[in-house]
Amino acid sequence: MSDPAITPALIKQHGLTPEEYERIQGILGREPNYTELGIFSVMWSEHCSYKNSRPLLKTFPTKSPKILVGAGEENAGIIDIGDGLAIAFKIESHNHPSAVEPFQGAATGVGGIIRDIFTMGARPVCSIDSLRFGELTSPEVRRLFSGVVAGIAHYGNCFGIPTVAGEVYFDKSYEGNPLVNAFCLGVLRHEQIARGAAKGIGNPVFYVGPATGRDGLAGAAFASQDLTEESAEQQRGAVQVGDPFMEKLVMEACLELLATDAVAGIQDMGAAGLTCSTCETAARAGTGIEIDLAKVPQRAPNMTPYEIMLSESQERMLIIVHKGREAEVKRIFDKWDLPWAEVGTVTDTGRMMVKNRGELVADIPAKKLADEAPIYQREAREPEYLKAVRAFTLAGVADTQDAAGNLKTLLGWPTIASKNWVYRQYDHMVRDGSVVCPGSDAAVIRIKADSLPQDGEGKSATVDKYIAMKVDCNAVYVYLDPYEGAKTVVAEAARNLACSGATPLGSTDNLNYGNPHNPEIFWQLRESVRGLAEACRAFNAPVTGGNVSLYNQNPNGPIDPTPTVAMVGLIDKLEHVTTQWFKDEGDAILLLGDVVDRNDPMLGLGGSAYLQRVHALKTGTPPRCDLDREKELHLALRSLIYSGVVKSAHDCSDGGLAVALAECCISQQIARETPRLLGAEIDLSAFTGVRLDALLFGETQSRVVISVSAVQAAKVLAQAKILGVPAAVLGKTGGTALNIKANEGTLSCDLRELHDLWWNAIARAMA
Amino acid sequence: MNFAVLQFPASNCDQDAVHVLRNVLGHSARLLWHKETSLGNADAVIVPGGFSYGDYLRTGAIARFSPVMQAVQAFAAKGGPVLGICNGFQILCEAGLLPGALIRNRSLQFRCEHVFVKAATANSPFTSQIPDGKVLRIPIAHGEGCYFADAETIARLKAQNQILWQYADAQGELTDVANPNGSVENIAGICNESRNVAGLMPHPERASEGLLGSADGRLIFESLIHALESKSVAKAA
């Protein structure tokens, strides 16, 4: 079979512009052949090169004394957590594959991010996921949702990694464009950090893991274009299939091999498979690499060089081994019954040379391919729709007449409702480290000796650390005000960490947007990156890496701009770990922060869940977050937690104060079918002159509901005052109902009913 | 005491079992690779949770043929105590060391949640230290944990007091709502006729420390340790 001729149509089909093609000719000094064209097309896709977003990504804060491996250096960033230990973490999207085949798309997304973590030499210890779908009233959306959740469960559960937290939003803009962002965190000692560099001229290059097939051919390029029926159909023939059992073996073997010091460099074959791993490792080391495709294990007969180089078969790794240590690879991979093959060597040519049965099929300068993709400063224009958003006022919105009914509506909305239907399908407790399981503000895990790559036979029995993490993104806020909305995304993640008792260490973000060639979309991207950067700086949570996923749109339009932020923090002592639910009868309930932002003409209702669900309005300027005040709130909250008085802490976000209070009353689950309900008597009559809907359901930022024992209340108020944070006693815990009294009206709800609506909403929608 | 915790390629609760036995309960515990043919000086064997060999054909179907399981068969035949947890329970059933089988949950979905289980008898090396009437709060995490055996086998299990644990509600009632997977008779775990081999779907190793939310699972390990120390189970040669 001969390769097709390079025509303008073929170049276009590969997603390359005429200018990019000229650049390729310039780099090679000649016409590329078909295989080389394929290689450039995947490496210069947005997914691999960030060609549309790189200038923006450079504005993120990426440095701190604790960062051991920074953003963009390697497959994942690494942060010091003290005592010679470190964590590696990263978030990555698998949106397009999940739209095509939800189960395998999501499963391989989880597999891919786990590989990124153990490639760094870390043992993956937990994962979290951020998911978005259309509304569950659509059968197609239910199919995608249940497929994605089952895929994540399948891969994570079988691999043996707990899925400890996450978020799920449902909004029409994601109909047909589901978002699947998977995060993984691993643990290692400083000296165990592995590098993805092809170091040492003459060192042999090994391929380990299952054979290469035609799966996911050019998936990276597919992910870098709009999702259409044709593009999806093309991919369906080549769905990547995940094998968590294989990945578990590959991980254990790789960690065992890394412990021998035989490894000079290691990289997983993710997007763009063999292509990306060979040219990137060579580019990082400033070396060249030569491989022979005839030696690559192949699953299908008659695969062409083009197909082998672009395949995205899963669970494969590229390992560069110090010359003379080849036997160790063989010994360890044979022990784990894994396929391996020596496929090439590191050279001093600076070129990526690919041979097939002696014939040279690709010859490209590695560094130019990996690092010199074109960079675009796209045109940006403020979107038209923002005019109407800013012009919107509450004047035409009548205050609520049925606060209790509104609360039930909100608690039963799948976006706010309990996500137990999702996380009960995930093993969230394996590895014996889940201190706070899904269902509180942030997950908390314990790091212990066996969290490290070596199982710690006696060596590190005293390891004992607590890591909190959370992923957040209220994309409606970002849609309605990209800059301010993005700030609140980061603020909410940091607030969730503070509520659990943690101090941020760093963050990783996944920028999900529509097509950047549309100036209005690019404006959303640019403005929200500005907000993210500013807020990450404010909370001292530098970005250690992440992923950009553009072209999330189908013929019906783009998604809401969705920069999901996963933030990771450290909790010094076990006693500081705090959960969101009320603990004891008779405790005082306090609000830290202002009950409502009176400077906000929308009183916190812009873009709120309340306006969306009760008035069917997705508009209004969303609440703003003053980063300085927010920081003060977190400092004060942590200081109160450290002093030992805080029994529960829960942030006010979607659905406002009423939803936050209800969640404090109903969210503790003792066991299957056994919630622990603890009521509250709330008196808001001191807050005069505020509409009832704004008071109960407004989403003013920088607020946290805490509970403390009644005798401590006055002391806590005084302490909050010293710390410069507004605080007020709202009421006390007790009883079996949530009763709220305000000047403009009252609300009274039986907790059993609220719990049932909230706990079972998604299960009912899926039945 | 010396515990051997089996390690199949895709075991994933193996280290958790070692952690609890070693660091929480202070006993010696080591991992035993599936290709091993000897249990060494083990006083008891734990077959941990996970997916053994990927479990693509049937849970535990391949594991029973592994070299280490031949050693476990011999050990159990001599009266050595063996405890299978989750996938370990599935393997012991497949291997014929325990009667019955574990099939797909009736919800068809994987379930990870805390459940309540009640010991049906104190007369076993795995339940002797559980106070009478105590309801244990222990997590489950499985997709195929629905215990099934034919009516005759169930009758025999009952007659010989081989049902060790049953799913219950907080008050200890064996209700249908408390049953997370559709198991016959709310069975969460059983033992063999000679009472030295037991299996259960809940994970006691995930409920052995207060910081993980429950320490009730320790009672199961402590029962086993008590039995070993008082030599009420024969030490296999």
Next chain:
Amino acid sequence: MKAKIIITPKKAVLDPQGKTVQNALEHMGYGGISAVHVGKYLEIEVSGDKETVRKQIDEACHKFLSNPVIEDYKFELD
């Protein structure tokens, strides 16, 4: 030759998968369905004397490929 093996849940065993498929079919308007059983189908490519292969496959089905506690099997060779 090829051994085609069909493994089905025993009639007495709860078969939630079959039940779910049955319900879905009924919802979709397919009438007259009294039971659905979801099983497994395996194809094994094997060579040798037909009678010997038959014995081997039968033994493998009994010992390993099916679990006689919960499953029945049947196979054909061609």
